Amino acid sequence: MTNQKAQLRMVSAWSRNWTENRYLLWAFLFWIPVFIxxxxxxxxxxxxxxxxxxxxxxxxxxxxxxxxxxxxVHQGFQYAVEYQADRELDHLSRFQxxxxxxxxxxxxxxxxxxxxxxxxxxxxxxxxxxKTRDWKVWGGPFGKLSYNTSFYPNWDESHLYWANQLQTGxxxxxxxxxxxxxxxxxxxxxxxxIGLLSRPNxxxxxxxDDFSFGGVLQAMHHQPxxxxxxxxFQVNSRLGYNFPIGSKRQAQFGYHLDHMQVSTYYSNQFxxxxxxxxxxxxx
Numbered sequence: 065m066t067n068q069k070a071q072l073r074m075v076s077a078w079s080r081n082w083t084e085n086r087y088l089l090w091a092f093l094f095w096i097p098v099f100i101x102x103x104x105x106x107x108x109x110x111x112x113x114x115x116x117x118x119x120x121x122x123x124x125x126x127x128x129x130x131x132x133x134x135x136x137v138h139q140g141f142q143y144a145v146e147y148q149a150d151r152e153l154d155h156l157s158r159f160q161x162x163x164x165x166x167x168x169x170x171x172x173x174x175x176x177x178x179x180x181x182x183x184x185x186x187x188x189x190x191x192x193x194x195k196t197r198d199w200k201v202w203g204g205p206f207g208k209l210s211y212n213t214s215f216y217p218n219w220d221e222s223h224l225y226w227a228n229q230l231q232t233g234x235x236x237x238x239x240x241x242x243x244x245x246x247x248x249x250x251x252x253x254x255x256x257x258i259g260l261l262s263r264p265n266x267x268x269x270x271x272x273d274d275f276s277f278g279g280v281l282q283a284m285h286h287q288p289x290x291x292x293x294x295x296x297f298q299v300n301s302r303l304g305y306n307f308p309i310g311s312k313r314q315a316q317f318g319y320h321l322d323h324m325q326v327s328t329y330y331s332n333q334f335x336x337x338x339x340x341x342x343x344x345x346x347x
Contacts, residue, residue: 124340131332138168231259260288263331298324
């Protein structure tokens with residue numbers, strides 16, 4: 065009888081201990097995710113929003129061939145200025161605007177020159193693909209509106225020629241950190257995939273284009289045609305170095321490549337390729 069009472073007391077004590085231990089176990093299991101997987105809001109709070117604005121100057125060698133006019137290559141130096149605004153949090157968004165001018169000649173011309181004017185505006189929305197202590201890689205879509213207009217007075221003083229586009233495609237940005245965040249190497253690559261292209265007709269109906277503002281604006285959007293990656297080749301790439309100047313500002317310099325070959329069913333091909341160096345400074 066005494067042994068039975070002792071066994072009952074042991075079972076009762078074990079049951080109470082198991083109940084208490086069970087509550088402790090559930091409490092422990094409940095708090096494990098809190099310590100291992102912190103709340104998303106806490107992670108977002110630790111990410112610092114970075115905003116940068118910069119102005120960049122580009123110059124270099126450019127060649128273009130307007131096959132609606134002549135098979136000769138026009139060449140010269142291009143001078144361009146860019147404004148760029150970046151906003152980086154968990155993704156990278158960028159607005160970029162560019163204005164470029166090029167006086168061009170051929171080996172046949174002894175006086176005067178042709179001219180090429182570029183006006184561009186684009187938006188990029190890139191998502192993080194890789195983030196480590198030394199590397200950052202983003203990738204995502206972009207959209208760009210580009211006006212590319214040329215005037216060849218020695219060969220045709222009556223008409224403007226253009227290759228204007230509204231395009232979208234894939235963009236990437238790779239950054240390799242040097243000395244923490246102070247210095248870095250970066251590589252940017254843009255590949256247009258689809259878009260709309262406007263070109264002048266091969267045969268112009270009138271000797272002189274309408275050079276009024278409304279006439280030029282109408283001509284710049286003449287008969288847009290859908291273009292794709294299969295039959296139109298374009299690429300844009302930039303390799304540069306970012307470094308501090310002073311205690312608060314950053315500067316960049318590097319190499320920029322831009323190449324395109326485009327045409328429509330009603331026009332001949334337009335080819336343009338430029339190799340430039342650039343220098344920029346954060347505002």
